[in-house]
Amino acid sequence: MDTLLPPACLACDTPVPEDGLFCLACFRTAHFITAPYCLQCGVPLPAGGQRRCDVCTAGNPGFTTARAALFYDAMAQNLILPFKYGDRTEAAGGLARLMRRPGALMLAKADVLVPVPLHPSRLRARRYNQAALLAKALSRLSGRRCVPDALQRLRPTAPLARMGLAARQAEMQGAIAARPGFAPMGAYVLLIDDVMTSGTTANACAAALRAAGAARVDVLTAARVADPRFE
Ligand SMILES: [Zn+2]
Numbered sequence: 001m002d003t004l005l006p007p008a009c010l011a012c013d014t015p016v017p018e019d020g021l022f023c024l025a026c027f028r029t030a031h032f033i034t035a036p037y038c039l040q041c042g043v044p045l046p047a048g049g050q051r052r053c054d055v056c057t058a059g060n061p062g063f064t065t066a067r068a069a070l071f072y073d074a075m076a077q078n079l080i081l082p083f084k085y086g087d088r089t090e091a092a093g094g095l096a097r098l099m100r101r102p103g104a105l106m107l108a109k110a111d112v113l114v115p116v117p118l119h120p121s122r123l124r125a126r127r128y129n130q131a132a133l134l135a136k137a138l139s140r141l142s143g144r145r146c147v148p149d150a151l152q153r154l155r156p157t158a159p160l161a162r163m164g165l166a167a168r169q170a171e172m173q174g175a176i177a178a179r180p181g182f183a184p185m186g187a188y189v190l191l192i193d194d195v196m197t198s199g200t201t202a203n204a205c206a207a208a209l210r211a212a213g214a215a216r217v218d219v220l221t222a223a224r225v226a227d228p229r230f231e
């Protein structure tokens with residue numbers, strides 16, 4: 001494909017030396033998540049403060065830890081929205097490279113990579129599951145096994161973006177289950193998604209994976225909404 005599509009910056013179309021890189025201008029504006037962040041869910045926290053965010057302190061999430069590469073700011077949206085909705089599937093490889101650093105420990109230890117599922121009706125409309133593309137790209141980079149259809153959406157769910165936390169939880173209740181036959185008994189499962197917001201979807205997926213036998217579920221996403229208190 002390189003002869004047809006020379007490598008371009010992940011966030012704009014400037015040519016770059018190899019796939020999966022930002023051009024210099026975009027690299028300067030890219031907002032990578034660095035410490036301090038919540039040791040559990042990975043949300044950025046103010047310097048010198050608590051080690052876990054208020055949400056994790058109030059009640060353990062269903063997953064063990066979560067990490068992400070980028071803040072979900074305007075620059076990350078430029079990168080992720082075309083990947084998610086605009087058929088820019090070639091961004092998966094580059095995003096996976098960005099996820100490799102925050103996810104290094106997870107990728108070294110996980111038994112299996114599992115993407116957050118789309119409902120079949122949405123998959124038909126969009127033609128691909130962006131989380132599955134990321135999981136497959138991370139599988140190629142890490143050598144970890146990927147099971148793209150391990151989880152299923154049992155019913156379509158409304159977009160969670162404008163809902164409060166209680167409404168999100170109600171919307172996701174019972175919406176996700178492990179596919180019959182997927183039984184990761186005692187396994188360490190790494191859940192993959194493009195963006196983590198409140199963690200409600202990740203929690204629902206983690207609960208389904210644990211119900212199927214997973215011993216540990218971690219979450220690795222390309223981007224993370226910065227403030228958990230926006231709810
Ligand atoms: Zn660029």
Ligand SMILES: [Zn+2]
Pocket residue numbers: 038039040041042043052053054055056057
């Ligand atoms: Zn947290």
